[in-house]
Amino acid sequence: MDWGAFGETFVTLVVIMDPPGAAPIFLTLTGAMSPRERRLAAVRAAGAAAGLVLLFAVLGDVLLRYLDVSLDSLSIAGGLLLLLLSLEMLRGVDFPVGGSVDVALVPLATPLVAGPGAIATAMVLSREHDSTEGRLAVLLGILAAVAVVGLTLLLADRLARLLPQTAVHFLTRVLGLLLAAIGVELIANGVRGLAG
Numbered sequence: 001m002d003w004g005a006f007g008e009t010f011v012t013l014v015v016i017m018d019p020p021g022a023a024p025i026f027l028t029l030t031g032a033m034s035p036r037e038r039r040l041a042a043v044r045a046a047g048a049a050a051g052l053v054l055l056f057a058v059l060g061d062v063l064l065r066y067l068d069v070s071l072d073s074l075s076i077a078g079g080l081l082l083l084l085l086s087l088e089m090l091r092g093v094d095f096p097v098g099g100s101v102d103v104a105l106v107p108l109a110t111p112l113v114a115g116p117g118a119i120a121t122a123m124v125l126s127r128e129h130d131s132t133e134g135r136l137a138v139l140l141g142i143l144a145a146v147a148v149v150g151l152t153l154l155l156a157d158r159l160a161r162l163l164p165q166t167a168v169h170f171l172t173r174v175l176g177l178l179l180a181a182i183g184v185e186l187i188a189n190g191v192r193g194l195a196g
Helices: 003-017 019-029 035-067 071-091 104-113 116-128 132-162 165-195
Strands: none
Touching (some): 003 116, 003 132, 035 116, 035 132, 071 104, 071 165, 104 132, 116 132
16 A cells, blocks of 8 residues: 555645544534434534545546536635534524434535545545555545544534533634634635636
8 A cells, every 4th residue: 555645645634624623613513412413413424524525536527527617616615605604603593403404414524524625635636646556545544534533523522511501602603703714715715716
């Protein structure tokens, strides 16, 4: 196996996916869930993110070309979605749990964990390491990075038990502001890419 490609993929994706940054947002979005539901949401979010990044690593170029969508357009769409979510967090809107809404898939799995940055990185690294060993190493690096995210989200449940409700409400507002900044950055990067 190509350990260099594995290491490059793993480290790059862990930095982009930012597990410590995703954990508080995960706690906010799953605040009304029971501990068991929160654990299941963490597993679903990690599984969906892994599936999405792996799909784009293997078929990303073909898929985007078929849909006639650029990576920059995908970045803008992800940024807009994060902006909408951040506005709800800033206003203190409770996130719906159950029914047809699954926060583990949107916005946790995508665009937060498996966002345009992670998707683009997976596509680029897959192109760079186009041998069989290289591709396998990239795919295993993706799985390892998402496993770190999943483990972080699972451990976030313990943190939730230690935080008082007022601290969670305060963090929700602060994280809403940070999430808005991430959304604006995604939009700005997409616009720069389309303009350039």
